[in-house]
Amino acid sequence: MQGTGAVFKREFQGYFATPVAYVFICIFLFCTGIFTFYVGNFFARGQADLKAFFTFHPWLYLFLIPAISMRLWAEERKSGTIELLMSLPVSLAGVVLGKFLAAWLFTGVALVLTFPMWITVAYLGDPDHGVILAGYIGSFFMAGGYLAIGACMSALTRNQVIAFVLSVVVCFLFTVSGAPIVLDFFAGWAPQILVEAIASFSFLRHFNAITEGVIDLRDVVFFVSLIALWLFANAIAVEMRKAG
Amino acid sequence: MSLLEIRGLSKRFGPITAVDNVSFKVDQGEVLGFLGPNGAGKSTTMKMIAGFISPSAGGVSVLGEDVAEAPLKTKAAIGYLPEGAPTYPDMTPRGFLEFVADARGLKGPERKARIDYAVEHVDIGHVLDQSIDTLSKGYKRRVGLAQAILHDPPVLILDEPTDGLDPNQKHEVRELIRRMAPGKAIVISTHILEEVEAVCTRAIVIARGRLLAEGHPVEGGWQLGEHFAEPGRLDAVFRAITMGAPSSAQEAA
């Protein structure tokens, strides 16, 4: 698509041109460490796997991903560079995709840098590497889902703080929609099919399914179509709000 | 065929008619001064030419192509400096120009040659690797101009290119525009009338979205609508035209 490559390159390099990347990666690694070893009782569990590590990913992403995505469009609108960008011979879809892919790859880099965890379990025991790999893949797709939501929210406002808050709220809804407490609330009165529908939108449910070690195509399709849908909404939001 | 043709262009924002049925043409070699008080609709018109916002009515063609029908083609033929010359503050001028070159599909030796050309024309060679954030206003403007001329576009749209610059910087930007004029159709918006006399070959005046007068240099001065202005006296004529303008747009609002 017209402009995807150029925008991708600019955005991706942009993360490393400012302290943003380093701060984000440090916080991400620090938090995954804390959660895995202290909150998740990695050692006490006495199991050679990364369950304790992956369990906290949705909750970490809930706050860290909106911090990455909040500037994607809000900043362009605030500084007026969106006018420059959209008067280049690039397609809107190309720019939306380029920005998203750069942010996604960046979270991928942060995720890859957690590899010492993997080395640790491999050193301490005899983990099922297939399950761990599935966990990483699932986590990466889930990060894409959160990012696509955040990108769309960022296009709705020129204020990054508002974009952040909106993203956290929407991401939260998509995270907990499968949690027992939410489903119990609906199960009392709503038709079963609605409860099922709500649950099926849950990031937790699809992510947990993948971290069990089985990459079901349906879970991957869920995240990919969710990303596509939110990016489509992203493009519409940019188109509608760019002049204001 | 005119390089740039605007036909019956209108833009409404809710109850406000920012641009009201404006038509004009610009030929190769012309530098058209687009004059009007603040809020006249100059920037809105330019945004529609650049394909950033779409008109409520009317159309724009660039090299015979319609902006609404073939936006990628017309955008490729236009160099645009938005009002305030926005640039990415975290980038260096080099990184910024490389990005614009990539987005414009320039490759290999041509990409390098075009960047060198733009850098040389606006004279930013010695700040190329400094973050744009740290540049003075004049240099930021030059970076914006470099981006606009990077692909040697036949049509240049410059929204208040000298706004906020000191007299020396203004002079330099005007020199630059004059140097590039022969092969291009250039539109510059301004409310500084000395600029018109300094660089323009023709001028149009708009106020409250409407085209009020057209002007050009004549023996011993400028003819603007029905008024004649001696050198340095365009201000009085401009006031007469824009203050006496019908305020229909505001009444409608």
Ligand SMILES: Nc1ncnc2c1ncn2[C@@H]1O[C@H](COP(=O)(O)OP(=O)(O)O)[C@@H](O)[C@H]1O
């Ligand atoms: N996105 C927008 N939404 C609402 N009104 C706008 C918008 N952009 C411009 N306007 C209004 O349109 C009119 C023309 O603005 P503009 O084209 O910026 O004028 P100029 O560039 O001549 O100073 C002004 O009254 C301005 O307030």
Ligand SMILES: [Mg+2]
């Ligand atoms: Mg303006």
